[in-house]
Amino acid sequence: MLSVDEAQQCIRSAAMALEPELVPLENAMGLLLAEDVVSDIDMPPFDKALVDGFAVRSQDLVVGARELEVIAEIYAGQAPWPASEGITSGQSVRIMTGAPMPPGADAVVMQERTDHTTSGAGRPQRVSVNDPRFKPGQNIMLRATEMSMGQTVLRAGAQLRPGEIGVLAAVGRDSVQVTTRPRVAIASTGNELVEASARPGPGQIRNSNGPLLAALVTRAGGAPHYLGIARDTHDELLGIVRTGLEDDVLLLSGGVSAGELDLVPGVLRQLGVREVFHKVNLKPGKPLWFGVLEHVSSDAANRAKPNQPGSRRTLVFGLPGNPVSVVVCFEVFVRPAIRRLLGFADPGPRIVSAVLREDRSSKSDRPTYWPARLEQIGAESHVRLVAWKGSPDLRAMTDANCFAIIPSGDQQLRQGDRIQVLSTEY
Ligand code: AMP
Numbered sequence: 187m188l189s190v191d192e193a194q195q196c197i198r199s200a201a202m203a204l205e206p207e208l209v210p211l212e213n214a215m216g217l218l219l220a221e222d223v224v225s226d227i228d229m230p231p232f233d234k235a236l237v238d239g240f241a242v243r244s245q246d247l248v249v250g251a252r253e254l255e256v257i258a259e260i261y262a263g264q265a266p267w268p269a270s271e272g273i274t275s276g277q278s279v280r281i282m283t284g285a286p287m288p289p290g291a292d293a294v295v296m297q298e299r300t301d302h303t304t305s306g307a308g309r310p311q312r313v314s315v316n317d318p319r320f321k322p323g324q325n326i327m328l329r330a331t332e333m334s335m336g337q338t339v340l341r342a343g344a345q346l347r348p349g350e351i352g353v354l355a356a357v358g359r360d361s362v363q364v365t366t367r368p369r370v371a372i373a374s375t376g377n378e379l380v381e382a383s384a385r386p387g388p389g390q391i392r393n394s395n396g397p398l399l400a401a402l403v404t405r406a407g408g409a410p411h412y413l414g415i416a417r418d419t420h421d422e423l424l425g426i427v428r429t430g431l432e433d434d435v436l437l438l439s440g441g442v443s444a445g446e447l448d449l450v451p452g453v454l455r456q457l458g459v460r461e462v463f464h465k466v467n468l469k470p471g472k473p474l475w476f477g478v479l480e481h482v483s484s485d486a487a488n489r490a491k492p493n494q495p496g497s498r499r500t501l502v503f504g505l506p507g508n509p510v511s512v513v514v515c516f517e518v519f520v521r522p523a524i525r526r527l528l529g530f531a532d533p534g535p536r537i538v539s540a541v542l543r544e545d546r547s548s549k550s551d552r553p554t555y556w557p558a559r560l561e562q563i564g565a566e567s568h569v570r571l572v573a574w575k576g577s578p579d580l581r582a583m584t585d586a587n588c589f590a591i592i593p594s595g596d597q598q599l600r601q602g603d604r605i606q607v608l609s610t611e612y
Pocket residue numbers: 374375376378379391392393394395396439440441442443445506507508509
């Protein structure tokens with residue numbers, strides 16, 4: 187039986203970043219940029235006012251308070267003034283945030299630092315400035331301060347967060363080359379399963395793993411493709427697996443243990459999926475099955491790296507049926523695989539060290555991933571195990587935000603010991 191490290195190594199060698207694709211900006215969140223992005227404009231495109239107030243000439247104000255004539259009003263969206271119509275000594279212009287500065291003016295006094303008189307409706311005629319901390323250049327952002335035309339503003343490899351999405355829009359990109367989001371097919375297997383909308387009959391349970399896996403895939407950055415429930419019959423499994431093998435990853439839950447009706451490995455082999463390993467030394471999650479299907483084709487749908495001609499592949503995980511085993515196997519093996527397909531240089535899993543907050547003795551032939559709560563106290567991470575009744579007990583996971591890793595063997599852990607923790611929040 188493989189160790190966790192050995193199994194992770196097998197998966198790493200099978201999971202390579204997908205070819206980049208062009209996607210609309212609204213679908214690019216979280217993906218890695220696959221091109222350098224150059225600005226097509228100066229930002230701001232003109233010297234702009236940063237507050238509502240009055241555009242003035244500094245020379246008029248360096249001596250302190252002063253009354254000025256107001257010759258015009260400028261709103262955001264108005265075209266910049268022709269240079270020939272700049273303001274001259276003793277004049278000012280009422281200006282709104284985001285509007286282009288009038289030629290001749292080199293500062294804005296915010297309206298809260300002024301008194302202005304209006305004759306009836308419309309713009310004020312005169313303004314009296316009282317701005318003791320006035321500085322030439324204040325409240326203006328000069329053209330191209332943020333970025334200039336031709337400047338590289340984002341580099342290939344950057345992860346697109348909301349800020350990067352906004353910058354892409356600012357430089358005129360409504361679509362962008364990113365690493366492809368892997369499509370991840372999800373199917374639950376088991377005669378006992380009904381969907382969440384149904385009330386389970388005698389001997390039946392609800393299919394937690396379908397929605398659970400879809401949520402895990404979404405959090406990992408993949409695109410879930412839910413296929414439904416397959417009964418434990420050869421034909422139903424064959425049909426659902428065949429569909430799932432068209433995606434980049436196929437996740438099956440249940441049917442990989444040693445029971446009479448654990449038909450999944452046989453069906454996968456029949457459909458040409460090469461078994462890489464079956465069973466890993468961890469708890470829960472031991473029955474995990476992993477294999478690879480190589481698609482031999484040269485069609486346009488080929489999304490594999492060009493250095494692997496015609497070798498689009500599907501990574502197939504046969505996950506155990508119990509929901510907590512599903513979560514553990516996903517976090518330890520599947521999420522790093524999805525992140526590798528996405529092109530991340532640090533695909534995880536994320537293991538941190540934390541101080542145990544209780545005594546705990548444990549005797550197991552396998553390292554155990556125990557649902558736990560990680561808490562930051564000052565500069566130190568602390569971990570507390572939650573009450574947990576074993577791999578079917580998914581409810582306990584709602585109290586947890588990580589897994590404490592308890593090594594195999596006869597362990598007498600003491601409060602204050604440092605242990606490793608599998609973090610799930612990234
Ligand atoms: P199996 O590996 O198919 O023998 O399943 C192991 C255990 O997990 C059984 O008790 C199943 O009822 C349970 N199980 C299997 N699939 C699911 C599922 N989709 N949702 C919740 N529990 C499941």
